Amino acid sequence: MKKLLVTGGCGYVGSLMIHKFINNYKIKNIDSQWFGNKLLENQNLINIKEDIRNLKNNFIDDDTHAVVHLANIANDPGVELDQTLSWEVNVLAAKNLIEQSINSGVKKFIYASSGSVYGIKTEEKVTEELDLVPISAYNKTKMICERLLMSYKDQIDVFIIRPATVCGLSPRMRFDVSVNMLTLQALKNNSITILGGEQTRPNININDLIGVYKYFIENDVEPGIYNSGFENISILDLGKKIQKKVNCELKIEKSNDPRSYRQCSDKLLNTGFIKKYSVNDAIDEIIDAYNQGNLIEDESCYTVKWMKKKVLNG
Numbered sequence: 001m002k003k004l005l006v007t008g009g010c011g012y013v014g015s016l017m018i019h020k021f022i023n024n025y026k027i028k029n030i031d032s033q034w035f036g037n038k039l040l041e042n043q044n045l046i047n048i049k050e051d052i053r054n055l056k057n058n059f060i061d062d063d064t065h066a067v068v069h070l071a072n073i074a075n076d077p078g079v080e081l082d083q084t085l086s087w088e089v090n091v092l093a094a095k096n097l098i099e100q101s102i103n104s105g106v107k108k109f110i111y112a113s114s115g116s117v118y119g120i121k122t123e124e125k126v127t128e129e130l131d132l133v134p135i136s137a138y139n140k141t142k143m144i145c146e147r148l149l150m151s152y153k154d155q156i157d158v159f160i161i162r163p164a165t166v167c168g169l170s171p172r173m174r175f176d177v178s179v180n181m182l183t184l185q186a187l188k189n190n191s192i193t194i195l196g197g198e199q200t201r202p203n204i205n206i207n208d209l210i211g212v213y214k215y216f217i218e219n220d221v222e223p224g225i226y227n228s229g230f231e232n233i234s235i236l237d238l239g240k241k242i243q244k245k246v247n248c249e250l251k252i253e254k255s256n257d258p259r260s261y262r263q264c265s266d267k268l269l270n271t272g273f274i275k276k277y278s279v280n281d282a283i284d285e286i287i288d289a290y291n292q293g294n295l296i297e298d299e300s301c302y303t304v305k306w307m308k309k310k311v312l313n314g
């Protein structure tokens with residue numbers, strides 16, 4: 001059974017990933033648990049509550065197969081709250097982590113970057129070869145971290161994953177990402193507020209993203225940078241998708257957010273990865289959970305609100 005080191009495994013993607021991986025891998029998870037801990041105890045899981053900035057030598061077992069580095073300060077508004085903290089977590093901690101991975105003989109280092117590093121693009125196919133033009137501090141931390149990690153590519157296999165906006169259910173739920181947020185609005189308020197609407201954003205179902213990480217853990221794929229987003233949808237069309245499933249009103253308001261970009265993931269698909277899930281699947285899951293009374297919404301589901309209340313002032 002392969003050993004994995006996961007950072008940020010109590011987060012939105014990480015908590016579901018560990019739930020899905022736990023019977024097939026021995027996992028050591030390191031997470032500050034700022035947003036709580038929804039992981040269940042398991043003999044294959046060592047769950048360590050620690051800030052990744054504080055990791056000392058020898059925290060990675062010598063026979064660890066792969067590191068999956070998910071921990072970060074997420075999204076534009078979250079990074080803006082405290083840019084010093086964000087650069088320390090999103091960049092400097094990664095340098096220590098990959099150096100310790102190399103010292104411990106880890107074979108693969110898998111990093112969760114972001115599709116937003118491209119900035120505003122007009123191309124129909126935004127591929128990995130295009131220039132990065134980050135327009136926010138968050139985008140910049142991701143771009144710089146990518147370049148830092150790739151500087152070690154001769155010493156360890158580095159996989160940079162650029163996910164699209166993630167959607168779907170997770171034990172640590174987020175309602176500040178577009179599909180989840182708009183679906184909850186429709187269910188709670190019988191209306192959806194669309195800001196702008198013409199902006200196009202790429203999306204990926206959380207189950208597919210977890211599948212991407214497993215794919216790189218398990219398969220002999222060329223290291224490098226890979227887009228991971230399969231549905232480029234305008235915000236307005238996303239609202240209409242939800243409206244078809246939930247009887248609700250669409251309200252359109254002006255937006256000061258100009259970000260609009262597509263993502264082409266042909267490079268990933270050409271390696272043999274098979275997409276299995278969709279935005280519609282994520283919407284259906286959220287609707288079903290809500291109707292069954294299993295959808296729990298609290299302040300921890302909103303990154304900025306929770307960080308202001310419990311992290312920065314805690």
